[in-house]
Amino acid sequence: MDKNKLFYGDNLKVLREHIEANSVDLIYLDPPFNSNRNYNQIFTSDGKKSEAQLMAFEDTWFWGPEVEDQYIQTVRSGHGSTSSFLVAMRDLLGTSNMMAYLTMMAPRLIELKRVLQERGTIFLHCDPISSHYLKLLMDAVFSPNNYQNEIIWKRTGAHNDAKRFGNNIDTILFYSKGKTWIWNKQYKPHSEKYLSRFKGVDQDGRRWMDDNLSAKGLLGGGYEYEYKGVFNLWRVPKERMRMLDEEGRLHYTRKGGIRLKRYLDENKGGAALQCLWDDIPPINSQAKERVGYPTQKPTALLERIINSTSNPGDVVLDPFCGCGTSIVAAERLGRKWIGIDITHIAIATIKERLQKEFGMLLSPNEITGEPYDIDGAIDLACRDRYQFQLWALHLLGIITEMKKGADGGVDGFHYFQDGNKFKKCVTQVKSGKVSVKDIRELYGVLQKERATLGLLLTLGRPTRNMVEEAAKFGIYESANGRKYPVIQIVLVKELLNHTKFLHTLVPD
Structure with missing residues (x-):
């Protein structure tokens, strides 16, 4: 691979269609842990009194028709040990949530082994809920003979539980693909x-x-x-x-x-590193590198892993790259990298981190799966309406709130400063047909939320009646005397063409 690459999409599909066999030197993955929780990303806007949440991912797995189909495909795929593992686990676990999780992970680990070069290594980050099952699955895919370490990372100082010992550790399973692997011995400062x-x-x-x-x-x-x-x-x-x-x-x-x-x-600068890592603190609320992403791991943790089993110029792959800590660490250490994530908010966060730390502006050629034209936007809207909404809101450049499920007519909102006061703007995103009814509903939401402005972000072109209806709700005059439509219509196509909306109040 001659350049870095981000992929927006399902990592199983990306691995099968875009990543060549034996092309990756190191894999780190921090998949959802089957913790039955939903994780939100928290944003703060530099003291501008705005805080918003974006649901980053759902860490909940259920058995259903799609999982059943994936189970059958994997068992029939010819990967002997992995097929046997899944059959045995289904006898033990039935069609439980844990079995659904393992069924999701199995074909992805098979593909990760395929893309890993013979001297490559893989580190799977998990927690005690699933680690013992995942170790058996890793044994099935990579062979017990290629198991190297179970690394215990002390992820927090204390975790108080009422009726059991505090759970303050994560597990990182370290496997090689073959009998030899890249190894750079690591040390930690002496006590x-x-x-x-x-x-x-x-x-x-x-x-x-x-x-x-x-x-x-x-x-x-x-x-x-x-x-x-x-x-x-x-x-x-x-x-x-x-x-x-x-x-x-x-x-x-x-x-x-x-x-x-x-x-x-x-003593080469310290004591030889052991498999208990208690010297790397977690990301806390005061950490400079904190981006507000759920389950964010410290860069020092990823730098240690990358330094251990890769060299400058090697390729690092993270198929669940989240907020991109592995990508940032790889870039710092002179490695090439491949990141994959199924949520737009992850890809957007990584782009912003790379720009902030390294001044990197990724071109369309360096990001696959993210829409760059109207056809791509339409395709995303058909595949995943929720991710389309996140992507479209990010195009608008507004820090916003968005939650799955009933939203009361609000897909997002932001505060803008007008003089010495903060005013609220509510946003609706429409990926299908739009009509006058949508304008009226948006104005009703604006009144309900006590907002100053309403913004309709639409994939489809508004009708003449919609434009006329929006104009009926009047003009807002700001403290500096400028005037803005109370209800504004913005086209996704125009955002893709980088059209400036001079009439739209957005945060500085």
Whole structure:
């Protein structure tokens, strides 16, 4: 792959149609955990008294006709161990929510193995609710022989539960595709307690602690001889003892003993990293990197993973890329990257993060699946009305509120500043046919919400009667004397053509 790429769509379809076999060096995925929760993204608007929520994704899985069809397809696909796993799990779990979740994950993991190169690695981030099932599924897809680690990340300091121990950890399953893999050993800073053991200091300022050279007490081995008047069973042969002495690495104690000097600067900057990661704090409300996305992981966590099993120029893939922390980490570390997500708000958030941190403006060639013309907009509206609404609102450039289900006629709203006051504008998005009725309903919502302006964002062209009806609701005069229609109609096609709406009040 010669360039970075974002894909907006179902990762199973994207993997099958766009990602070549053996083309990826490292995969990190943080899929929904089957936690039976809906996650909202929180936005704040720099003190402008506006806060809004966008439902980012639903982490809820149910058995239904589509899942049944996926189950049959995967079992019949010829992936022996994975098919056997699904059959066994269905005998155990039946058509439960957990079984629906595993059925969704299985074909995606099969595709992820296909695109991973032979020396590649995969890290699956999950929680205790599903980790034991997912480990069995990973064994089925990648083989138990390619399991490398179960990493435990302490994701929060404390989590108080009334009748059980606090659940404050996540699990990261680390597998390789083959018998060898890219590996760069990682270290963490030594503790103060460990550093305090280096009490010796040479003339050149090098700090050291002494270590035992005696082989007494060890089970077998050792070398028995006298060195400089000290007779002992030593851990090293006499020739090696002389070399250590010539190098100044022996410490002669006051009691006549001989010990080995171990220098602090030879510890490669820290202690070798273990599989318990308790030194990377989670994203809290005060974190500078916080973007308000649910389940956002700290960049340091992804940087550690990427540094461990990839090199600069390698390709990192995240098929559930969310707010793009893996993408940001890969870009910082000089890796190429591929991100996939099924929600527009994820793709929009990633674009904004890349622009803010790196000044990157992704071109249409670098984003696949996001509409860039009216045909693409129509296609998205047919496939997923909710995602079309999110995409269209983002085109308008308004921080807005949007929730699935009954919305009371409000798809979104934003506050704009007029003089020293904040005024409210309500927005409706229409992807189908529109009529005069929609204008009247919008004005009713405007009155109900006590808003100042109403905005109809429409895929279809408004009729002449609609334009005339909107004009009936009059003009709003701002503090600076400018006048704006109370009900405004904006076409998606015009937004795609970057038309400026001089009559529309939007936040600065």
